[in-house]
Amino acid sequence: MLTGASTLPTLETPRLRLRWMTEADIPALFELFSQPEVTRYWSWSAYTERAQAEKLLRNIHKYFVERSLFNWGYARREDDRIIGTCTLAELSTQHRRASLGYALNRAYWGQGYGREAVQRVVEFGFTSLELHRLEADVDPRNTSSIHVLEGLGFQREGYQRQRYFLDGELQDAVLYGLLRPEWRAPGGSS
Incomplete structure (x- = not known):
């Protein structure tokens, strides 16, 4: 799996560049994960200190x-x-x-950036890493994320009751999976 590489490869989409993050990106990471709307269905609470973003990058x-x-x-x-x-x-x-996860700054919601990024990472996982299965768990109330997964062909596989305890609330999760033979590669071939 990327034997010998010291950083992730940069992945391109029509509008985005998916790249290795550096210390220069800490302010953007802090902004992203300090938004309660972004972390509402995440596995940790919103950041309150820059040091949390620094630790994330490390x-x-x-x-x-x-x-x-x-x-x-x-x-x-x-x-x-x-x-x-x-x-x-x-x-x-x-x-x-592998398990798939993604987050998007709320200022950019509703513009298709999340789907574009996730689609490119799914492609990388199935082609470059030669994975057979990708999975994701999502809070059933997070309809935007469910729409992204289902739009990319992920299938609902299970319901996990009270899987997370976050900010004083028990949260359920829905498990989604996509197998390599089911995947629709960009351009329609698989």
């Missing part, structure tokens, strides 16, 4: 070295400022699978 780099997490920041091509993240976590070469 962990992103650490787990990349271990090849257990690939986390891209994605930026619009015109300004290269990080507006979201897209992650392949829990990477397993033995089982050829």
Whole structure:
């Protein structure tokens, strides 16, 4: 899995550049994850200190070295400022699978950026990493995220009751999965 690479490869889409994040991106990461609307259905509470974004970036780099997490920041091509993240976590070469996660700054919601980034990472997972399965869990109230997953062909596979406890609230999760043979590659071939 990217043997010998010291950073993630940059992935391109028509409007976005998915790239390795550096210390210069800490302010954008803090802005992203300090928005309660963004973290409402996330696995942690909204950030309140810049140090939390600094620690996140250190962990992103650490787990990349271990090849257990690939986390891209994605930026619009015109300004290269990080507006979201897209992650392949829990990477397993033995089982050829990974968990998918993504977040988008609320200022850019409703413009298709999240779907564009996720679609490119799904393609990378199935082609470059030769994964067989991608999975994601999503709060059933997060209809925008469900729309992204279902639009890319993910199938609902299960319902996990009270899986998370966040900000004093028990939250359910819906498990989605996509197998390589079911995937529709850009351009219609698989």
